[in-house]
Amino acid sequence: MVERIEEIEVEAQAAVEAADSAAELEEVRVRYLGRKAELTGMLRGIADLPPEQRGPVGSTGNKVRKGLEGLIEAKVEALRNAELEQSLAGDRIDVTLPGSPARAVGHLHPITRTRRLIEDVMIGLGYQVMEGPEVEHDYYNFTALNHPEGHPARMLQDTFYVDTDEHVEQVLLRTHTSPMQVRAMESAPPPLFMIVPGKTYRRDSDATHSPMFHQVEGLAVGEGITLADLKGTLLAMLREIFGPDREIRMRPHFFPFTEPSVEFDVSCFRCGGSGSLEDGSRCGLCKGIGWIELGGAGMVDPNVFGFVADSGYDPDSVTGFAFGFGIERIAMLQHNVGDLRLFFDNDLRMLEQFS
Ligand code: PHE
Secondary structure, eight states, rough: OOHHHHHHHHHHHHHHHOOOHHHHHHHHHHHHHHHSSHHHHHHHTGGSSHHHHHHHHHHHHHHHHHHHHHHHHHHHHHHHHHHHHHHHHHHOOTSSOOOOSOOOOOOOOOOHHHHHHHHHHHHTTOOEEEESSSSEHHHHTTGGOOOTTTGGGGGGTTTTTTTOOTTTTTTEEOOTTTTTHHHHHHHSSSEEEEEEEEEEEEOBBTTTBEEEEEEEEEEEEEEOOOOHHHHHHHHHHHHHOOOOOEEEEEEEEETTTTTEEEEEEETTTTTTTTTTTTTOOOOTTTTSSSSSEEEEEEEOOOHHHHHGGGGGGOOTTTTTEEEEEHHHHHHHHHHHHSSSEEEEEGOHHHHHGGO
């Protein structure tokens, strides 16, 4: 019987060795050490054995039993460690850690920053900010803005037309934000005070022109609004942007949709408007003129009100002013950037200077 116990020991050791999961190991334990196991039965039956066999069977049996218990316990521990190791290796991504390598937080594009500055200033003056379509009807971009048939701005070489089968030369990329003057008046009765920042498109490309650029339109309509109000508004806006010492001037100009029309300039913030620097040399920013040209403006032409008379804009009772200028031009002046195209080349060495 002692021999049989030794056979069981060898068999059980091999089974423990072969088990490679906790479940399998438990099965082995039940098979060799459980209540119905052969060894357990032998130990339980010791009393029935002839006296001379009781000692050897009892001691061998108990020794084997203890040995197997220790072996199984050690194997359980080893399996548990291996499982942990495996799950750690497979679960290596810790989503709570920062990305690798950590990315610096970006910042707004300089054109966006300048646009927001202008918006803030104009909201402070009581204007609302509106947006409109970049793909526009000829009607809003030209016709309702009093551009006569055959106006040069309508020519193919100046304007990007969108080819649609039904509307040949009637749909285009807006060449200015002024079409929103008409759309805004169609959408709400006077008094109206609004600005429109947005993208505009022209077939131009050089250091100070890009086929896509940004404008801000301004429109104020009500009773008794005059050119003096226009001048005061532009002055307030430009002093916020370029400093409290700035002056402005308006020069006669022509736009089809304003009458009278002006171009407006701001006094040079480098030379203070004198045209020359402290050492007596000519100011490079304003080229010795003392003024920097910024945009166009004027009193809304009564013909334009005529297109929106049904929306409450009676040309005989309301007046208003409008202005428009390029955001890039303002940003170039703010940051002393010489080539407008640099804003859109997406060269980080350029853009990161504005962080
Ligand atoms: N839309 C004109 C331009 O792009 C500027 C302008 C706006 C002029 C409003 C007068 C009034 O040149």
